Amino acid sequence: MPLVECVPNFSEGRRQEVIDQILESIKKAGKITLLDSRMDPDHNRAVITFIGEPNECYKAAFAGCIKATELIDMNEHEGEHNRFGSTDVIPFIPVSDYTLEECAKLAQKLGAKIAKDLKIPVYLYGDATENPNRAVLQNYRTKSFQYEQLKEEIATNDDYIPDFGKRQTHETAGAINIGARNFLIAYNIYLDTNDMDIAKAIARNIRHSGGGLRYIQAGAMNIEERGVVQVSMNVTNYTGTPLHRVFDMVKREAERYGVAVTESEIYGMLPLDALLDAAESSLQLNNFDRNQIIEKRIFTEDEQDE
Amino acid sequence: MPLVECVPNFSEGRRQEVIDQILESIKKAGKITLLDSRMDPDHNRAVITFIGEPNECYKAAFAGCIKATELIDMNEHEGEHNRFGSTDVIPFIPVSDYTLEECAKLAQKLGAKIAKDLKIPVYLYGDATENPNRAVLQNYRTKSFQYEQLKEEIATNDDYIPDFGKRQTHETAGAINIGARNFLIAYNIYLDTNDMDIAKAIARNIRHSGGGLRYIQAGAMNIEERGVVQVSMNVTNYTGTPLHRVFDMVKREAERYGVAVTESEIYGMLPLDALLDAAESSLQLNNFDRNQIIEKRIFTEDEQDE
Numbered sequence: 001m002p003l004v005e006c007v008p009n010f011s012e013g014r015r016q017e018v019i020d021q022i023l024e025s026i027k028k029a030g031k032i033t034l035l036d037s038r039m040d041p042d043h044n045r046a047v048i049t050f051i052g053e054p055n056e057c058y059k060a061a062f063a064g065c066i067k068a069t070e071l072i073d074m075n076e077h078e079g080e081h082n083r084f085g086s087t088d089v090i091p092f093i094p095v096s097d098y099t100l101e102e103c104a105k106l107a108q109k110l111g112a113k114i115a116k117d118l119k120i121p122v123y124l125y126g127d128a129t130e131n132p133n134r135a136v137l138q139n140y141r142t143k144s145f146q147y148e149q150l151k152e153e154i155a156t157n158d159d160y161i162p163d164f165g166k167r168q169t170h171e172t173a174g175a176i177n178i179g180a181r182n183f184l185i186a187y188n189i190y191l192d193t194n195d196m197d198i199a200k201a202i203a204r205n206i207r208h209s210g211g212g213l214r215y216i217q218a219g220a221m222n223i224e225e226r227g228v229v230q231v232s233m234n235v236t237n238y239t240g241t242p243l244h245r246v247f248d249m250v251k252r253e254a255e256r257y258g259v260a261v262t263e264s265e266i267y268g269m270l271p272l273d274a275l276l277d278a279a280e281s282s283l284q285l286n287n288f289d290r291n292q293i294i295e296k297r298i299f300t301e302d303e304q305d306e
Numbered sequence: 307m308p309l310v311e312c313v314p315n316f317s318e319g320r321r322q323e324v325i326d327q328i329l330e331s332i333k334k335a336g337k338i339t340l341l342d343s344r345m346d347p348d349h350n351r352a353v354i355t356f357i358g359e360p361n362e363c364y365k366a367a368f369a370g371c372i373k374a375t376e377l378i379d380m381n382e383h384e385g386e387h388n389r390f391g392s393t394d395v396i397p398f399i400p401v402s403d404y405t406l407e408e409c410a411k412l413a414q415k416l417g418a419k420i421a422k423d424l425k426i427p428v429y430l431y432g433d434a435t436e437n438p439n440r441a442v443l444q445n446y447r448t449k450s451f452q453y454e455q456l457k458e459e460i461a462t463n464d465d466y467i468p469d470f471g472k473r474q475t476h477e478t479a480g481a482i483n484i485g486a487r488n489f490l491i492a493y494n495i496y497l498d499t500n501d502m503d504i505a506k507a508i509a510r511n512i513r514h515s516g517g518g519l520r521y522i523q524a525g526a527m528n529i530e531e532r533g534v535v536q537v538s539m540n541v542t543n544y545t546g547t548p549l550h551r552v553f554d555m556v557k558r559e560a561e562r563y564g565v566a567v568t569e570s571e572i573y574g575m576l577p578l579d580a581l582l583d584a585a586e587s588s589l590q591l592n593n594f595d596r597n598q599i600i601e602k603r604i605f606t607e608d609e610q611d612e
Contacts, residue, residue: 003601033604051600095600247589263592272578272601279581282588283553286569294311294357294401295578298339 002098004106005035005183006050006057008090010068011083013044022067023048029063030056035269044079045088054098054106061090061110069118069173074147082138082146084123085174089137091126092180095271103180104128108163111178115165118173121154122164126179129163137177147174185235185274186267187243188221189250190228192260196220199229202253206231206246213249215241228262238270244278308404310412311341311489312356312363314396316374317389319350328373329354335369336362341575350385351394360404360412367396367416375424375479380453388444388452390429391480395443397432398486401577409486410434414469417484421471424479427460428470432485435469443483453480491541491580492573493549494527495556498566502528505535508559512537512552519555521547534568544576550584 012018019039027034032052039046050060065087072086090110092103107128115122123129125137133140140159151169154160161167162175169175191199199220204210207218215237221230231250235241251261273290280288290296318324325345333340338358345352356366371393378392396416398409410433417428429435431443439446446465457475460466467473468481475481497505505526510516513524521543527536537556541547557567579596586594596602 003604005600035600035603051604243589261590263590266591266594266598269598269600269603272599275582275585275599278585278589283549283584284567284569285572288572292572292575293578293581294341294575295309297341297575298309298357 001096002054002102003051003095004054004057004098004103005093005095006032006052006061006090007093008048008061008064009088010046010048010064010072011044011074011077011079011086011088012068012072013039013046013079014041018071019046019048021071022046022064025067026050026060026064030058030060032056032060040081042079043081044077045081045083051095054092054102057092058106058110062113065090065114065120065176066118069120069170073172074169074174075172077147082141082143083174084141084147084150085120085170085176086172087120087176089125089177089179091178092128093183094180095183096273100127100180100182107178107180111164111176114176114178115162118170120165120170120173121162121168121175123160123175123177124163124179125177126181128178128180133159134163137179141177150175182237182239183271185238185243185270187233187235187246188265188267189231189233189247190223190226190262190265191230191254192228192262193257194222194227194229195257195259196222196229198254198257198259199231201257202250203231203233205253206249207233213241213246216246238274238277242277242281243274244281247278307402308360308408309357309401310360310363310404310409311399311401312338312358312367312396313399314354314367314370315394316352316354316370316378317350317380317383317385317392317394318374318378319345319352319385320347324377325352325354327377328352328370331373332356332366332370336364336366338362338366346387348385349387350383351387351389357401360398360408363398364412364416368419371396371420371426371482372424375426375476379478380475380480381478383453388447388449389480390447390453390456391426391476391482392478393426393482395431395483395485397484398434399489401489402579406433406486406488413484413486417470417482420482420484421468424476426471426476426479427468427474427481429466429481429483430469430485431483432487434484434486439465440469443485447483456481488543488545489577489580491544491549491576493539493541493552494571494573495537495539495553496529496532496568496570497535497537497560498568499563500528500533500535501563501565502526502535504560504563504565505537507563508556509537509539511559512555513539519547519552522552544580544583548583548587549580550587553584 036049068086111122203218206212217234338356342355374392413434509524512518523540
């Protein structure tokens, strides 16, 4: 079953009743599973995480955006987090049987619809845009260039021509960033030592910036309560750099200092495929078809029913 | 989500319309996913495989049994396979979030219901019985003791007192064996040699009967089209003897002859947990909670909905 994650951020982190109404409209509009919803009063921002089939996520995200447009007025919004609009960012993230490219298309489709139906200008980001200046949000949404500045300059500043919609912010909802990105896995490996220098050296060697693995960001962490150190990582693309390759490389680097790996740890959630990659690699299952997994058949049958 | 597999065998392998009606009643009675249905005209027998939540499988199996009782007359049945009744055997097999012991209780519950409602005597087998003489079907259902002999002797032969029901076979449906067993995984490991003696030696050392792993049956196979040999195995309890331990042991034994493992192979289906065991072991994920897998959340939410 094709499955995506959607993590819309809304510019409201103080009025619970507003987020409740947005959540309600999201759940009503699409057959999705809500994974998380959290409000931050300092940032004055809410982050909602849900998963489902792509078209269900699309419908749910659109409904959430309509409700936020109705209830949140950017002219009255204050908070620490940089933002462009009531619905501020909407990323689509592939989970299974769906590619990053397909998520990018889904983001573009939603962007076109929001601009047309709700008259809100849309900026694509992440892997949904081919414009290198737009890929990284932080490069063009800053402390000194957010909703208030965009509202003034959108008609004249050619760096801010929207991907969809007119060169005019919505009178209350501002503008929206819609994008696609890979699932990020937080992955930590514990070493049988308390020597931070060793953890730092390993982190330096395995991360992309240090000549290591392409999709790895890594640092060293001192885990005081255990009296050991940890190599702490973000795997930004687990298809490109699978967990087992990260594990093997850290283990090999640690051996160079005579240090053992005691265990590894996934922090938060991850897609099933990331673990199946590890299983297939360790068992040398070269010709395995994941539809041989019984639980996958239930997905498939459900799909046929619809 | 608790999930079991149920594989009822029916004494009809020639009349397609009979099996179609049984299938129809199974699908109608329970929310199950049909995995397979096959007829064997020589054995004059059909094997139906489906999965679902335990109570759905229970309802579906009961409905199939009612329909088979209606349509199959054992007094007119001929075929090569040993059998006791129209519905001949019903095993329940744990797939996920459900134990073998719970499957045994499900089998006992179904046995009691069938004996009471349909007046068919029931014999428990596998892990559903504590009687060692009944655990292995082949020990008390033989070429020379099947439906015809049971019908004659059930009232007088104390070896055949049913676990549920009267000492009298149903006039057309005979008797039924209902049981519980572990999921069996067919697992093969290919060696980088064509020397059958090496495959035989490894098979001998790793299997239970040879002093090896408790839940492993193993033999050697010559794979002519590839010009290599294979250690061919049944894993009769993948929780007790996980795949990665089998793989590691075969690899180590092969090394003793200077032979490499080229790949391994799962033949047919397997439960997801068997692969997650391998992933957790190879990544040393000692404190992993399988609910961190995104796809598991969809199961959970569906469950809550009901």
